[in-house]
Amino acid sequence: MQRTFLMVKPDGVQRNLIGEIISRFEMKGFTLSGAKIMHISKELAETHYGEHKERPFFGDLVDFITSGPVFAMVWEGDGVISEARKMMGKTNPKEADPGTIRGDFGVQVSMNIIHGSDSEESAKREIDLFFNEDQLISYEKTMTKWI
Numbered sequence: 001m002q003r004t005f006l007m008v009k010p011d012g013v014q015r016n017l018i019g020e021i022i023s024r025f026e027m028k029g030f031t032l033s034g035a036k037i038m039h040i041s042k043e044l045a046e047t048h049y050g051e052h053k054e055r056p057f058f059g060d061l062v063d064f065i066t067s068g069p070v071f072a073m074v075w076e077g078d079g080v081i082s083e084a085r086k087m088m089g090k091t092n093p094k095e096a097d098p099g100t101i102r103g104d105f106g107v108q109v110s111m112n113i114i115h116g117s118d119s120e121e122s123a124k125r126e127i128d129l130f131f132n133e134d135q136l137i138s139y140e141k142t143m144t145k146w147i
């Protein structure tokens with residue numbers, strides 16, 4: 001089954017959105033494989049966002065993501081990588097549709113509530129960066145046949 005890495009960013013944690021965000025993915029029918037509240041070190045932030053290191057906002061992005069605790073999660077399900085990206089909405093909350101997490105709760109691109117892997121390759125890389133395999137579980141829910 002496909003897995004993705006999702007993370008409630010420091011703004012989402014401070015704004016009490018962890019429960020709302022978990023609820024959306026649960027209600028959609030995905031399965032939580034692992035989760036933890038944590039502080040990201042500067043080193044982990046720079047590795048995680050390594051693809052953006054030449055961008056002008058890289059320093060601010062690293063400062064922001066390390067500015068307070070984040071809630072890191074692995075979710076499992078059929079097509080969960082692209083479905084989660086749809087549920088998050090566009091990177092800039094001003095362009096994100098209502099009904100998406102960023103569209104409903106965000107305003108500024110620098111504080112857009114949630115991170116989600118954008119491909120199978122990045123999902124694998126990001127899951128391995130944040131979790132040990134023994135912190136993740138796979139299990140059947142009896143309702144899966146209804147989803």
Ligand code: DAT
Binds near residue numbers: 114115116
């Ligand atoms: P996404 O988080 O939708 O995958 P991304 O990978 O292009 O978006 O960028 C990573 C994060 O960097 C994004 O969630 C917020 C920040 N960011 C992106 N573009 C930005 C910009 N033009 N100014 C400030 N921050 C930006």
Ligand code: MG
Binds near residue numbers: 118
């Ligand atoms: Mg990205």
